[in-house]
Amino acid sequence: MTEFEPVLLKRISKKASPSLDAYRADGGYRALTKALNEMTPAYVVDSVKASGMRGRGGAGFPCGVKWTFLPKDHPGPIYLCINADESEPCTFNNRILMEEDPHQVLEGVVLACYAIGAKTAYFYLRYEYGRAYRALQKAIDEMYAAGLLGKNIMGKGLDCDIFLHRGAGAYICGEETGLIESLEGKRGWPRIKPPFPAIEGAFRKPTIVNNVETMACVTHIIDRGADWFKSIGVPPDPKNPRDAGSYGPKLYCISGHVNNPGCVELPLGVTVRELIDKHGGGVWKGRKAKGVIPGGISMGIMTEAEFDTPLDFNGPGKVGCLGLGTAAITVFDDQTSIVDVLYGIARFFAHESCGQCTPCREGTGWMMKILDRMRKGLGRVEDLKILDDVAKSIGIMPGTTICGLADGAGWPIKNAVQKFRSELEEYIRKGERSTAASLQMVGAH
Amino acid sequence: MATVHINGAAVDIGDEKLNLVQAAKKAGVEIPSYCWHPALSVVASCRMCLVEVGEKKPDGTVAMQPRVVPACQTPAKDGTVVNTISEKSKYAQERTLESLLLNHPLDCPVCDKAGECGLQDYTFRYGRATTRMIEEKNTPPNKDYIGDNVTLFTDRCIMCSRCVRFTREISGTSELQILNRGHHAEIDIFPEEPLNNKLATNVVDLCPVGALCSKDFLYKQRVWFLKTQQSVCADCSTGCSTHLDYNKDIVYRLRPRDNPQAQGHFMCDEGRLDYEYVNAKERFQQPLARVEGKLTPQAWEKLGPQIRSELVGLARKKGDAIGAVLSPFLTVEEAYLLAKLMKSIAPKARLYLGYVPVRGKDDQYPQDRQGNPVGPAKFTIRAEKCPNRRGVEAVLRQLQGEVLPFETAVRDAGNGTLQALFVTAGYSPNAGQWYQTAQLESLKKTPTLIVQDLMPSTLSAEAKYVIPAATWAEKDGVFVNHANLAQAIHWAVRPGWFGRTDGQVFADLMERRGLLNAEGLRKELAAEIPALAPLAGNLGEQGVKLR
Numbered sequence: 001m002t003e004f005e006p007v008l009l010k011r012i013s014k015k016a017s018p019s020l021d022a023y024r025a026d027g028g029y030r031a032l033t034k035a036l037n038e039m040t041p042a043y044v045v046d047s048v049k050a051s052g053m054r055g056r057g058g059a060g061f062p063c064g065v066k067w068t069f070l071p072k073d074h075p076g077p078i079y080l081c082i083n084a085d086e087s088e089p090c091t092f093n094n095r096i097l098m099e100e101d102p103h104q105v106l107e108g109v110v111l112a113c114y115a116i117g118a119k120t121a122y123f124y125l126r127y128e129y130g131r132a133y134r135a136l137q138k139a140i141d142e143m144y145a146a147g148l149l150g151k152n153i154m155g156k157g158l159d160c161d162i163f164l165h166r167g168a169g170a171y172i173c174g175e176e177t178g179l180i181e182s183l184e185g186k187r188g189w190p191r192i193k194p195p196f197p198a199i200e201g202a203f204r205k206p207t208i209v210n211n212v213e214t215m216a217c218v219t220h221i222i223d224r225g226a227d228w229f230k231s232i233g234v235p236p237d238p239k240n241p242r243d244a245g246s247y248g249p250k251l252y253c254i255s256g257h258v259n260n261p262g263c264v265e266l267p268l269g270v271t272v273r274e275l276i277d278k279h280g281g282g283v284w285k286g287r288k289a290k291g292v293i294p295g296g297i298s299m300g301i302m303t304e305a306e307f308d309t310p311l312d313f314n315g316p317g318k319v320g321c322l323g324l325g326t327a328a329i330t331v332f333d334d335q336t337s338i339v340d341v342l343y344g345i346a347r348f349f350a351h352e353s354c355g356q357c358t359p360c361r362e363g364t365g366w367m368m369k370i371l372d373r374m375r376k377g378l379g380r381v382e383d384l385k386i387l388d389d390v391a392k393s394i395g396i397m398p399g400t401t402i403c404g405l406a407d408g409a410g411w412p413i414k415n416a417v418q419k420f421r422s423e424l425e426e427y428i429r430k431g432e433r434s435t436a437a438s439l440q441m442v443g444a445h
Numbered sequence: 446m447a448t449v450h451i452n453g454a455a456v457d458i459g460d461e462k463l464n465l466v467q468a469a470k471k472a473g474v475e476i477p478s479y480c481w482h483p484a485l486s487v488v489a490s491c492r493m494c495l496v497e498v499g500e501k502k503p504d505g506t507v508a509m510q511p512r513v514v515p516a517c518q519t520p521a522k523d524g525t526v527v528n529t530i531s532e533k534s535k536y537a538q539e540r541t542l543e544s545l546l547l548n549h550p551l552d553c554p555v556c557d558k559a560g561e562c563g564l565q566d567y568t569f570r571y572g573r574a575t576t577r578m579i580e581e582k583n584t585p586p587n588k589d590y591i592g593d594n595v596t597l598f599t600d601r602c603i604m605c606s607r608c609v610r611f612t613r614e615i616s617g618t619s620e621l622q623i624l625n626r627g628h629h630a631e632i633d634i635f636p637e638e639p640l641n642n643k644l645a646t647n648v649v650d651l652c653p654v655g656a657l658c659s660k661d662f663l664y665k666q667r668v669w670f671l672k673t674q675q676s677v678c679a680d681c682s683t684g685c686s687t688h689l690d691y692n693k694d695i696v697y698r699l700r701p702r703d704n705p706q707a708q709g710h711f712m713c714d715e716g717r718l719d720y721e722y723v724n725a726k727e728r729f730q731q732p733l734a735r736v737e738g739k740l741t742p743q744a745w746e747k748l749g750p751q752i753r754s755e756l757v758g759l760a761r762k763k764g765d766a767i768g769a770v771l772s773p774f775l776t777v778e779e780a781y782l783l784a785k786l787m788k789s790i791a792p793k794a795r796l797y798l799g800y801v802p803v804r805g806k807d808d809q810y811p812q813d814r815q816g817n818p819v820g821p822a823k824f825t826i827r828a829e830k831c832p833n834r835r836g837v838e839a840v841l842r843q844l845q846g847e848v849l850p851f852e853t854a855v856r857d858a859g860n861g862t863l864q865a866l867f868v869t870a871g872y873s874p875n876a877g878q879w880y881q882t883a884q885l886e887s888l889k890k891t892p893t894l895i896v897q898d899l900m901p902s903t904l905s906a907e908a909k910y911v912i913p914a915a916t917w918a919e920k921d922g923v924f925v926n927h928a929n930l931a932q933a934i935h936w937a938v939r940p941g942w943f944g945r946t947d948g949q950v951f952a953d954l955m956e957r958r959g960l961l962n963a964e965g966l967r968k969e970l971a972a973e974i975p976a977l978a979p980l981a982g983n984l985g986e987q988g989v990k991l992r
């Protein structure tokens with residue numbers, strides 16, 4: 001099999017300069033020039049739709065389809081929000097794109113604005129990303145100076161402004177309506193839907209929220225065509241009528257107990273095992289893996305036996321996980337206590353729950369307290385039933401909460417209670433205790 | 446026309462725009478809810494109202510959704526099927542309640558809300574009897590000063606955000622906010638910005654639990670000792686419908702009573718807290734007459750006929766030498782009786798409208814932080830600080846043809862036109878001082894000055910006869926508000942030792958026999974006064990609009 005040639009990381013892997021000139025020299029803004037000269041906005045939308053590209057932000061919703069949800073012939077304004085909150089633990093693919101090759105992303109932003117008729121894009125960046133902030137601001141300044149932003153872009157009558165907006169550091173502001181509330185200067189409390197943002201979003205206007213990597217993909221779809229995009233990745237699973245396929249290249253983040261943590265670009269559908277062994281340099285210290293947390297920590301837990309699962313939009317569901325999420329795997333070795341893994345996860349969600357829905361607000365806190373007690377050697381076997389029950393009521397049973405944070409909080413618990421039951425029971429029976437060691441792994445925010 | 450199916454029963458909801466909580470109520474089914482309130486925006490965050498829903502297709506088949514939905518956020522449409530007692534619905538409700546109790550102190554024995562608490566009630570009906578949690582509870586600090594009238598038991602809060610939305614959407618003043626995230630979220634004010642808007646205490650009624658408590662009511666009574674009567678606030682011409690909570694002849698609390706025809710769901714703090722004078726010890730307990738220069742207690746059985754014959758005697762000499770001031774705190778029935786009394790003694794007797802207290806301008810909410818009204822009015826505290834000017838005027842217009850203002854009474858007393866003047870008052874303290882010193886000088890020139898009032902004043906000190914007055918808490922009758930809405934008030938406590946309401950006093954003076962019956966009296970006056978004709982019918986809980 002020939003090595004996959006990176007697309008999104010192409011310039012980054014060559015350590016190319018992030019400057020506008022260098023980007024242009026590498027063919028940058030070719031897609032935008034082509035679109036403005038040869039394509040109608042509707043054609044751009046259709047191309048993205050035809051590519052089958054699913055959003056990279058976690059939910060995997062087909063991007064072009066989302067764009068068509070905007071009201072037709074709306075007098076405007078319509079807004080585009082770029083979700084660069086990237087707060088999912090162990091996820092850093094957006095960061096690399098923004099820091100190292102911002103124009104690739106920003107070209108996609110202008111293309112998307114052209115497609116959906118937005119004249120304003122808000123780039124919502126998590127506060128902690130200082131380096132990305134500086135890189136983006138520099139790139140945006142360059143674009144204004146070069147007439148790639150502002151009024152009458154490339155003389156083609158397109159007006160577009162990008163505002164870089166820094167969040168104040170909350171995971172929930174990555175949820176698209178939490179983001180919109182935060183952007184409006186309010187507390188980042190996700191909104192109830194309907195109305196969906198495409199109908200009523202930022203400042204009560206139609207709004208599209210897309211991830212950073214999604215934007216980078218748009219650039220390449222317009223540059224190379226939908227067919228090219230579709231030639232990469234995995235077609236729909238015939239056994240799953242709801243699978244819309246997993247096309248295109250994807251950035252995978254590898255972290256935890258591996259020798260070479262990092263971010264790699266591969267066609268969608270690579271297996272966990274391949275990621276660990278081939279791209280992550282294998283499990284560290286010569287140990288064996290006990291499991292991975294796929295898709296950031298919100299998607300559940302996979303055991304070593306499930307490592308041949310392909311990481312595409314359809315694969316993780318087959319082993320009881322929630323989905324692909326952010327395609328970031330965190331490996332934990334066989335010396336890691338599953339109780340510690342779960343405690344770290346529960347602590348994160350208890351800290352990040354926005355607190356408006358009762359089940360999520362109280363459930364995340366309770367799960368954390370139970371797991372903390374377990375770590376002190378005071379667990380009870382009946383706690384496992386309670387954990388499972390709480391997980392069920394905060395998201396696994398559909399409809400119980402407003403946003404997906406609760407699902408994310410519930411899923412790892414549900415998976416672990418099922419998949420690591422004997423280990424958990426033994427831990428409880430023996431009255432084992434834990435040290436703080438494995439906390440560091442799961443990003444103790 | 447839309448038909449909704451609630452737990453198997455079909456309910457016709459017509460064209461009304463209802464959510465599933467409301468639609469279920471029509472079917473007599475309770476869907477527990479906390480965060481939803483008809484006057485506030487929908488946030489669907491407490492997740493208490495989760496139910497299973499589906500759709501009944503034209504062919505009769507039912508397709509249920511796999512997910513539970515918040516009933517408060519889900520519109521009732523034709524064919525909507527709701528199951529509030531399915532396994533899933535019950536599970537969701539039970540889990541939400543269990544969650545709410547995790548960090549709740551369960552200090553019901555010392556909580557003011559116990560007995561009327563949403564958490565107690567729903568836990569009893571939909572929750573579980575035991576806790577599964579052995580962890581330590583969170584104990585956020587209580588905030589005894591978040592405002593002059595309201596205190597916060599932070600740990601009892603269930604985070605429904607009703608109070609926050611009230612200050613943002615109804616008062617507009619936005620004092621309340623939520624601090625922190627997740628299970629550490631708590632209600633607070635901004636530093637140095639207490640919850641002191643004029644509608645503040647409504648958050649106590651809105652709070653489903655004992656988190657926000659009224660400082661006025663705190664620890665005064667267990668609510669199960671209280672009895673409730675329907676009443677109307679007397680403190681301004683808005684005429685808010687109220688619940689009057691009392692026990693053993695003491696008024697303990699006023700709460701707003703929902704009335705879309707009157708004020709809506711709320712009431713202002715001024716009106717709410719202005720009831721202490723009902724219970725005041727300083728009130729007149731017996732009628733008084735001046736004997737050897739001193740006001741001395743008299744038996745009414747003797748004094749009543751004495752006053753009557755004195756009025757009759759004076760009127761015989763000069764018909765228009767007797768007069769009466771009809772206070773805008775009288776009920777319509779009382780104003781009618783007093784007018785009839787005077788006119789029956791002398792058709793030319795002069796009738797005046799009592800002083801109409803007006804303070805400032807109408808105070809409209811929501812307001813911005815500078816106090817300017819914003820958007821459509823959701824609540825208005827009116828400048829006219831009395832409950833029944835319009836009702837009294839209607840009586841005067843019919844029985845005298847014109848409304849003579851209080852100033853005319855003062856003038857007529859001052860220039861010696863009047864030999865006898867029967868002044869009714871009964872003003873609430875909130876109405877303020879109702880006559881000036883110069884007016885007092887004129888009024889006291891009347892040889893037979895009869896004052897009927899609640900408490901001693903510089904005017905009653907000058908009277909020849911003093912008759913105790915009764916408050917709205919002690920009588921049955923009707924008040925007509927600024928918008929010509931006639932609402933009934935009902936007695937809850939007895940009018941002191943004297944035991945007679947103003948109306949009873951007038952009836953006695955008219956030599957009408959027996960106890961006054963407000964409803965019968967209304968039929969009588971409705972027949973005589975066309976403007977008040979609607980009062981003949983049933984006033985219901987929300988009152989009737991006069992033309």
Ligand SMILES: Cc1cc2nc3c(=O)[nH]c(=O)nc-3n(C[C@H](O)[C@H](O)[C@H](O)COP(=O)(O)O)c2cc1C
Pocket residue numbers: 054055056057058059060061063083084085086087088171172173174175176177209210211212214403404405
């Ligand atoms: C709790 C929570 C956190 C999220 N955080 C992010 C985030 O940091 N970045 C992101 O792109 N999407 C995040 N999402 C997903 C967004 O809601 C949304 O689906 C996404 O931004 C849409 O972009 P896409 O269609 O391009 O994938 C989050 C969702 C949830 C429920």
Ligand code: SF4
Pocket residue numbers: 172189190352353354355356357358360361401402403404405406
């Ligand atoms: S599910 Fe959790 S994070 Fe999401 S809105 Fe509800 S409380 Fe907030």
Ligand code: SF4
Pocket residue numbers: 601602603604605606607608609632648651652653654656657
């Ligand atoms: S204080 Fe009361 S009204 Fe306010 S959020 Fe808490 S429970 Fe709700």
Ligand code: SF4
Pocket residue numbers: 678679680681682683684685708712713714715716717825826827
């Ligand atoms: S607005 Fe007027 S009627 Fe309503 S409570 Fe206040 S004073 Fe009483």
Ligand code: FES
Pocket residue numbers: 477478479480481488489490491492493494495515516517518
């Ligand atoms: S009442 Fe429906 S979610 Fe709170």
